[in-house]
Amino acid sequence: MxxxxxxxxxxxxxxxxxxxxxxxxxxxxxxxxxxxxxxxxxxxxxxxxxxxxxxxxxxxxxxxxxxxxxxxxxxxxxxxxxxxxxxxxxxxxxxxxxxxxxxxxxxxxxxxxxxxxxxxxxxxPILAPMSAIAGALAVIEGGHHLLSPYGGRGVLLGGAPGVAGARVVVIGAGVAGTAALHQAVVAGADAVVLDLDAARLDAAAQRYGDRVRAVASSPDAIETELADADLVIGAVLVPGRPAPMVVPHRLVERMRPGSVLVDIAIDQGGCFEDSRPTTHDDPVYVVAGSLMYAVANMPGAxxxxxxxxxxxxxxxxxxxxxxxxxxxxxxxxxxxxxxxxxxxxxxxxxxxxxxxxxxxxxxxxxxxxx
CATH class of the missing domain: 3.40.50.720 (NAD(P)-binding Rossmann-like Domain)
Known part of the structure; x- marks a missing residue:
């Protein structure tokens, strides 16, 4: 052939x-x-x-x-x-x-x-390794855009002696979300993961212990966690289907100025209401004082x-x-x-x-x- x-x-x-x-x-x-x-x-x-x-x-x-x-x-x-x-x-x-x-x-x-x-x-099997790469990159790129020169809050993911690390909220504990969570933990962030699947939450809790807080996902839980978040990573996927919208605009309006939201699900339409595809050349835009990152080919980095x-x-x-x-x-x-x-x-x-x-x-x- x-x-x-x-x-x-x-x-x-x-x-x-x-x-x-x-x-x-x-x-x-x-x-x-x-x-x-x-x-x-x-x-x-x-x-x-x-x-x-x-x-x-x-x-x-x-x-x-x-x-x-x-x-x-x-x-x-x-x-x-x-x-x-x-x-x-x-x-x-x-x-x-x-x-x-x-x-x-x-x-x-x-x-x-x-x-x-x-x-x-x-x-x-083919999506999984790309999702894992995108998950890890979500924390790397999110941490980069949290820096003051790039419009962020000026927060270091791992904090400093006597100063807590950034609050990183990962929505979805599938392949991409698990990779993002691991990267956040390795970076020393204050990490939270939300998912509907109790088994996935249990696995995260067993792997990371008190370094991660595992929370059953619901609209109320997402609203609570986003209020104090520095970096939010949307990693919600339903194979072949449009991504479910889990973060409405009204929640972004309540977030801290200079916070960053990374939408890994942008290829499937995005899981944040405000998401629209961006590029590596122009990766972020501002919504209600927060930075939205939605590069549609993250592993290309x-x-x-x-x-x-x-x-x-x-x-x-x-x-x-x-x-x-x-x-x-x-x-x-x-x-x-x-x-x-x-x-x-x-x-x-x-x-x-x-x-x-x-x-x-x-x-x-x-x-x-x-």
Whole structure:
């Protein structure tokens, strides 16, 4: 099969969907791999390294014209004209992106989304490492923007001798939230985590003891915790669906001036009422005296690490698609659950419910647990 790897064009997106090691593996299996010139530069992977692995270096059209296209981030409007009736494997987040859903339908693309590839146990094996990276970065970026030169309260995450650390409130104790909580604890912050799942809260309490306060999530509990927060991290995810809104504007109005809110769920529409996507070049905006950070490709800040993690997580699924094409979606339940668009119709129940006016058919595979 011919496999194409385009260069990412989203703002400061430094990741690439395939490493030279992955290219070598695919070429050894008999596939033709074409990598757009400079695709790996953001992760310090050179064209020469891909050539040495047996891949060809080509143009944008060469990469997009392959039977299987491997990307990292969802196609942006300037790429819609490049869509075709081939296989596309990337992050899509279609529940929050109707224009892209329409473009994929119109092109007849068979689009499989990393974020809805789901194993039988309910795990999200490709999304998970990116969520963990985003969670850790949420604390790093939040702590950075708490500094006075960047508009923050002038609060150090770990405090100082005789001075308490910043109050960090993490909403959601899934993969991203757990990573954020760990980063906050390591930084010496006064950490609070909220979740609806008692087992997740118990796990946090057992791991960190009195270094973390675990609170059952509710609108009242969120309101109470945000009142004294310096940094709030929204890490609420429902696979494939728009993120639930857990922080209304009225709560932001009551927060301390110079506090920071980081919305990890922005790819799925965001979990703060005031959230709107930002970029690495212009990451924050002010709402009621607080800074909102909602960069839609946070792991792009650590391209070398994130590319390696993504390539490792996706490798088996990439190999299956390369070897079997669309039939891999029938044979592997996890990949079948990742199918979002096929032959001009939506094939993911959560995405179809988000866009009920678009053509849809039942999923190839139901989400785990249904």
């Amino acid at each position: 011919r496999i194409g790897v385009p260069t990412e064009v989203k703002n400061r997106e430094t990741r690439v969907a395939l490493t030279p090691e992955g290219a070598r593996r695919l070429v050894a299996a008999g596939h033709d791999v074409v990598v757009q010139e400079g695709a790996g530069a953001g992760s310090f992977l050179t064209d020469d390294a891909y050539r040495a692995a047996g891949a060809r270096i080509g143009s944008r059209d060469d990469a997009w014209g392959a039977a299987l296209v491997l990307k990292v981030k969802e196609p942006v409007p300037e790429e819609y004209a490049l869509l075709s009736d081939n296989l596309l494997f990337t992050f899509l987040h279609l529940a929050a992106n109707e224009p892209l859903a329409r473009a994929l339908i119109a092109a007849g693309t068979t689009a499989v989304s990393y974020d809805t590839v789901q194993e039988d146990d309910g795990s999200l 650590v391209g070398a690490t994130a590319t390696a993690a993504l390539a490792h997580a996706a490798a088996g699924y990439v190999d299956a698609l390369a070897a079997r094409g669309r039939s891999a979606l029938e044979n592997l339940p996890a990949l079948g659950r990742g199918l979002n668009v096929d032959a001009g119709t939506l094939r993911c129940r959560a995405v179809a419910q988000a866009h009920p006016h678009l053509p849809s058919l039942p999923p190839l595979r139901e989400a785990a647990g249904r």
